[in-house]
Amino acid sequence: MTDRIRDFLRVRRDLGQDEGPVMVLDLDVVRDNYTAFARSLPDTRVFYAVKANPAPEVLSLLAEMGSCFDTASVPEIEMALAAGATADRISFGNTIKKERDVVRALKLGIRLFAVDCQAEADKIARAAAEAGVATADVQVFCRILCDGAGADWPLSRKFGCVPEMAVDVLEHAHVQGLHAYGVSFHVGSQQANTEAWDGALASAAMIFRECALRGIGLSMVNLGGGFPTQYLKAVPGVESYGDAIFRALTKHFGNQIPETIIEPGRGMVGNAGMIEAEVVLVSKKSTAEDEVRWVYLDIGKFGGLAETMDESIRYRIRTEHDEDRMSPCVIAGPTCDSVDVLYEKQHYPLPVSLSIGDKVLIEGAGAYTTTYAAVAFNGFPPLRQIVI
Secondary structure, three states, rough: HHHHHHHHHHHHOOOOOOOOOOOEOEEEHHHHHHHHEEEOOOOEEEEHHHOOOHHHHHHHHHHHHHOEEEEEHHHHHHHHHOOOOOHHEEEEEOOOHHHHHHHHHHHHHEEEEEEEEEEHHHHHHHHHHHHHHOOOHHHEEEEEOOOOEEEOOOOOOOOOHHHHOOOOOOHHHOOOOEEEEEEEEEOOOOEEEEHHHHHHHHHHHHHHHHHHOOOOOOOOEEEEOHHHHOOOOOOHHHHHHHHHHHHHHHHHOOOOOOOOEEOHHHHHHHEEEEEEEEEEEEEOOOOOOOOOOOEEOOOOOHHHHHHHHHHHHOOOOEOOOOOOOOEEEEOOOOOOOOOEEEEEEEEEEEEOOOOOEEEEEEEOOOOOOOOOOOHHHHOOOOOEEOHH
């Protein structure tokens, strides 16, 4: 927790403004994170993954600093444009797009699109004709499947195709008149293994070679996201990832290193935000000698903590009683849905003195919280965000 967040929460409590859970995000941390990415991968363009946190203040800061933007929908494209980014700094990185949305994106000036099958390439070619855009001006990159081992949140099946198929997809795009631009992959969210990019880059180099044999010159590799933020476990610094990625690029591409881009989301904003929540109830399920308590918070899976699904992301939770004796707890949210349980398989240690009305601070909550929050499920409002 930064001093700025700590001071803000203290003043907020003193003024009696601390009703309901809130996520407070410190822009100074976002600024530092962007600088670290730019310094660690100096020849790589940063495309911030807007889905991680689309707060206008975050987007405006990053646009001002020179960031590009990875978007998944037309509204996200419009957010990036409104923040000051030009269309040439925005990619439509979702491989699943309605054709009318591709047309709209093209009319907004977007020229960089992700695909992972021939049907999606056909869709983009048709949309270009409808939008009155020359297909040769539309760049497409093909996403491939890769091993997400080492990631807390693997992204292995929904997006991408096997590397061998990518060659055919890119050739098909080329035949349709599109600019077959490159390859993309994602090594899994919250990737703790700095060497995870090596295998994917080996596949990318193979695709470059096979496409060259077919007369298609690729020029870009999208290294995706996966850069972690700090939760309970220690993670390597951005510099370590930059060094490992550069080694892998040199290993597989030699002196002909392609253009590269990265799509940090969690690593850009995760550690910039903290949620303040409240204990609603502390109880047990049995009068027997059971040390495990159930601690219910006023925020849960539907209030912004969806990434606790399968207990994949384990947030660091702090209280004002952390010097007291700890005991194992199940942590759950407030809604009338039995899946709204955050940590039960692996109990979470919390102070025995924790009681109803106490505040808890959930660290590393700047990414994928406000955007995952449901709208008024059970009447609970979506998670409020304050940017300082």
